[in-house]
Amino acid sequence: MSDQAMGKTLYDKLWDSHVVRQDDDGTALIYIDKQLLHEVTSPQAFEGLRLANRQPWRTDANLATPDHNVPTTAFNSIDDIVDPVSRIQVQTLGMNAKEFGITEFGIGDIRQGIVHVVGPEEGATLPGMTLVCGDSHTATHGALGALAHGVGTSEVEHVLATQCLIQKKMKNMLVKVNGKLRNGVTPKDAILAIIGKIGTAGGNGHAIEFGGQVFEDMSVEGRMTVCNMAIEAGARVGVVAVDDKTVDYVQGRPFSPKGKDWEVAVKAWQDLHSDSDAEFDTVVEMEGAEIEPQVSWGTSPEMVLDVNATVPNPTNEKDSVKADAIQRALDYMGLTADMAIKDIPADYVFIGSCTNSRIEDFRAAAKVLKGRKIAGSVEQALAVPGSGLVKKQAEDEGLDKIFIEAGFEWRNPGCSMCLAMNADKLPDGKHCASTSNRNFEGRQGAGGRTHLVSPAMAAAAAIAGHFVDVRDMLEAG
Amino acid sequence: MEKFTIISSVVAPMDRANIDTDAIIPKQFLKSIKRTGFGPNLFDEWRYLDIGQPDSDNSHRPLNKDFVLNQPEYADSKILLARENFGCGSSREHAPWALKDYGFEVVIAPSFADIFFNNCFKNGILPIVLSESNINGLFASTENIKGYSVMVDLEKQVITTQGGGKLAFEVDQFRKHCLLNGLDDIGLTLKHEAEIKAFEKKYQAKNPWLFG
């Protein structure tokens, strides 16, 4: 495979530049440049350090912020978190950060938010880096040309103590989407369509590079939405090549290199793309123009269809295992075979999560919501910015008013109804148009029924009270 | 991790197959922020007559007197004997944390679930696989002899029974090395500390903006 003459993929380059040592069986020690910490998966790691009397290898390589458990309603201090377990987790993160000298953006800090929004926003995520976090959606950061993936609690401790991770190299996969996305079709639709095509195990064992004109044309934030869901396609890593847009995005952020360092860094980053003669173990090609706005109908992200499609009928499926899975999903979701996606109600609407809670997401939704009101049948519509800074930016642009006038609740940053660890829960049996990334049973609340969509599609569903093709509204508006 | 030495202890017999990790440590205890302190809730649903919560005062809960670990002769047991497929179910690392915190250092069974088996080694517990007939023999001995105990010698890979019988067992050599020397993954990696430092130095010279 690694013939000297052969070109390297972006993943190969990122891997090679971080190998400290490698055993004959391929087990390698990989140097980690940055670790992001949040309150749920770090406490046992810090405790492990304490028990073994160890110190972090490098405190400056870590950055902490609470997100999973934080309330999104207005509150003054950690003491106001009602659930005692949540409160203790958030408090513990603060105490651990303090004890070990790690920078934390805590409650009340405008920079606090979902780790995967905060990292890039602060310039803590940079091209060419290796980055880990005790969270599977760490793939998000690959949008900047970084090698980023989720790790378990023992590994969080391992990285804290050694600045390294024990790893075996993954295989290379290229998902190439040619041409252009049509109007009203967004990065979220692109990644949902990809998952619909390759399945939730499609990327198993691979690092996925997203290439082709669609991703070249895409904004950096859009690329984050795409890489975020690489894990739903079975891959722990998603990456996009560095280009001028990446460099522009990174420039001037608090942790970004400055002065002479900046010049050197930008030069080094020019090489962060796959060589033209690089070979991938697996290649998938799609046409951007064929992607329609997507809505997930079932209980796995691969159970996704065009908004104008009808829900599948298990009797049309020859494979009995698949037919059973369809039937089980229909039962859980309270849907009947062959019904139109557009006839599915949207009782709840959630615009947020590390997939879609950046400024461009709120702009896209606001464009649909402007001058409109959500349907009377919608019981709750939440807009939850990914960080305090996203919230402020949106408010500076007046977007909060558009959301509030339309009938949305404009909340504080956090994971919120993406996984319902805080008070924001989707009730039993209710359908939710959600911009998050997982539609597993009970993910947004016990018995809740999640439909994954883009921010624009979620806004359109809020107005209509059921799923609709947002393009009809954009044209009408 | 502490070095794994020779373990001599009463054998606590749990005559069940497919003991899953949810039975070992029920899910309401996973919200803890610690990896210690799970011992009092090990096998919570079998050990107590009420339903335990993370904030329950375990010393005041009604005990299930019939449960093996509630019988006085097993109070300090370090060796657990069970049937096939021990540790199946969710991958939670809390299961070996709970066994270890309770005081178990060895689990003997005819087979183990994969992830649990690996998690044991990561947390200083030795899982030993013996044949059905040897397992049957051990269960019979625990029934016939009150306070039946054995000695586990990892170095020699042999269990010496109270009556002087010897039962040999297999163990992955790398894992054995780690247990005997008290090496966890972090300890192992830190053996390469000099290499990491050397890498870091060169790397920092090239990428100074990633430091400080």
Ligand code: SF4
């Ligand atoms: S927003 Fe959802 S997916 Fe993202 S980190 Fe939070 S809980 Fe995980």
